[in-house]
Amino acid sequence: MHFTHEKEREEKVELRQIRYFIEVAKREHVTEAADALHVAQSSVSRQIFNLESELGVDLFIREGRNVKLTPIGKIFLERMKHGLNVIDEAEREVREYLAPEKGTIRIAFPISLAAHTLPTAIYAFRKQYPDAKFILKQARYQELIEGVVKGDFNLAMIAPLPPSEERKVHRKILFTDNIVALLPLHHPLAKKDSINLRELKDDPFVVLPEGYVFRDMVINACHDYGFSPTISFEGDDIDALKGLVSAGLGIALMPEVTLVDNIPNSTVKVRLNEHSVKRTVGIIWPTQRALLPTEKLFFDFLNEFYTRLVHFNQ
Amino acid sequence: MHFTHEKEREEKVELRQIRYFIEVAKREHVTEAADALHVAQSSVSRQIFNLESELGVDLFIREGRNVKLTPIGKIFLERMKHGLNVIDEAEREVREYLAPEKGTIRIAFPISLAAHTLPTAIYAFRKQYPDAKFILKQARYQELIEGVVKGDFNLAMIAPLPPSEERKVHRKILFTDNIVALLPLHHPLAKKDSINLRELKDDPFVVLPEGYVFRDMVINACHDYGFSPTISFEGDDIDALKGLVSAGLGIALMPEVTLVDNIPNSTVKVRLNEHSVKRTVGIIWPTQRALLPTEKLFFDFLNEFYTRLVHFNQ
DNA sequence: TCTTTTTCATGCGTAAAATGCATTGATTAT
DNA sequence: ATAATCAATGCATTTTACGCATGAAAAAGA
Helix, strand or coil, X not given: CCCCCCCCCCCCCXXXXXXXXXXXXXXCCHHHHHHHHCCCHHHHHHHHHHHHHHHCCCCXXXXXXXXXXXXXXXXXXXXXXXXXXHHHHHHHHHHHHCCHHHXXXXXXXXXXXXXXXXXXXXXXXXXXXXXXXXXXXXXXXXXHHHHHHHCCCCEEEECCCCXXXXXXXXXXXXXXXXXXXXXXXXXXXXXXXXXXXXXXXXXXXXXXXXXXXXXXXXXXXXXXXXXXXXXXEECXXXXXXXXXXXXXXXXXXXXXXXXXXXXXXXXXXXXXXXXXXXXXXXXXXXXXXXXXXXXXXXXXXHHHHHHHHHHHHC | CCCCCCCCCCCCCCHHHHHHHHHHHHHCCHHHHHHHHCCCHHHHHHHHHHHHHHHCCCCEEEECCEEEECHHHHHHHHHHHHHHHHHHHHHHHHHHHXXXXXXXXXXXXXXXXXXXXXXXXXXXXXXXXXXXXXXXXXXXXXXXXHHHHHCCCCEEEECCCCCCCCCCEEEEEEEEEEEEEEEECCCCCCCXXXXXXXXXXXXXXXXXXXXXXXXHHHHHHHHHCCCCCEEEEECCCXXXXXXXXXXXXXXXXXXHHHHCCCCCCCEEEEEECCCCCEEEEEEEEECCCCCCHHHHHHXXXXXXXXXXXXXXXX
């Protein structure tokens, strides 16, 4: 058969230009990008100019002394972030090939696992692989899933585990975590070992703000047991909730792991009799990409670690 | 290569190196790759060396005077092909953004659509967009689907359309094409306007070789009407079948479009009464990627073109 | 076996590209 | 009005890529 030929150009786009472009694009600021790249501003400016003339398209609008992405520039940015990501990953994969135990794990996590769960796992992993490095990123629930899909990171701890209908990520449960009540020390129920959720129906609740998955879990759990909680205050994170309870401004439900080694002053942890009030803690990873060698190492470790831990606790 | 003093370079991998690497990798031959790239052999050799020292990994095994990919080299090749593809696509997208009608359409097709269907469509398209360019690739049935999935091309004409359970590609029917019989001029049934497939049950069939989808379609159609065809000869493509029929070595079934303006000497086209003996002709495109501007233009054109054509024929 | 050819690697001078510095010209903040 | 900030550009310098010539090793041919 027959092939039409593309006209051959001499100049080709190079990764250097793409790297510079991405830095400039996400800051919309040449000088700052140059600082971040540890090169002179003139150098960046010139490479952007070259890139634009090679493509034959304006990527930035020069407005006074600022630069702004054009519409096509935004499209180009998205594509280039993806492409550069693929190449960077491949590079890391190859570099780690010979010595996975010295590589890097990029992992994201929600705030509720930041204090105890993740540090414990990392500590245990590093006893076995002391040269492994971690890049940690705290993120909100939806960001965790999107980040794994988009390629910002390849692993994310998450709770609760998203439904398996989510085709976009693989998922694996690590353990289930009880939800417990945190009460002020002087609360009438504070001396009890465990209570029924319904006993809290007239108490003021402190919860996370709208949009947090755990807030909805708390409210739904109450509904399941026949009441609508009165919300007295909202706190931006788990620690804020602890502070509010500690100050006597209400009671809170929270995952038990957030209280390990860390029960605030003037508060008491009380178990719930309802065994269904719990959440799953697990890990998600991409369906479209493979884990890098070191990440695979950590992933396998996590599975074994929690299998043994759960077994031990029973 | 030997790493005695692995000094950490500050250098980063560049697309030039990746382009050179891919050429060398797929040929396993430095000199030929250099020729294809229009640069000196020494230049390629050096860039490969640089790439390997930057990655800290051997990508090739030097065996005597040839080079062979290492296992990790093969992995790296796959990743890099993907990454470079993403970047090249983005580049073309941006280039075509300002003038889609002057861009390039990459499209693959099976041999059966090469003679009439695709040329007709391209001819009509180019009347409307004279500056559009085409890169055409003939491929076998499975290669068409895999090529669209893998990103070798974004569009493929295909017949029959793969089942919609194939989640990996989008699909759209363009028209249905009758299967007709091609008989030698002196065949007893040659004077009839149309026949029943069963009337051919004792004739020797010439068909495509094993592995072709259309071969299976022919045999299955015969089975559907109660007989197993006797196969006298196999021909490597549709034109070979025509030649065999023309030489009186058997009869053949073929899609009607392959006979438009092109009925061989000493043969006759005879319709089949069975209306179920037909095949769908359609187009597939990736689920994971978007069509480039010019490709979108052609895609929309095809849909409109065949909508009108089918309407006109009814 | 000895020669010739093929092939990849490398030393070296040259060409091309990227960089940094200094400066310009324009815009914004004080 | 003055100073500060910023992107672009001219120019000298450094860095990198390149081609040529050559070497070393291996395969092919005589």
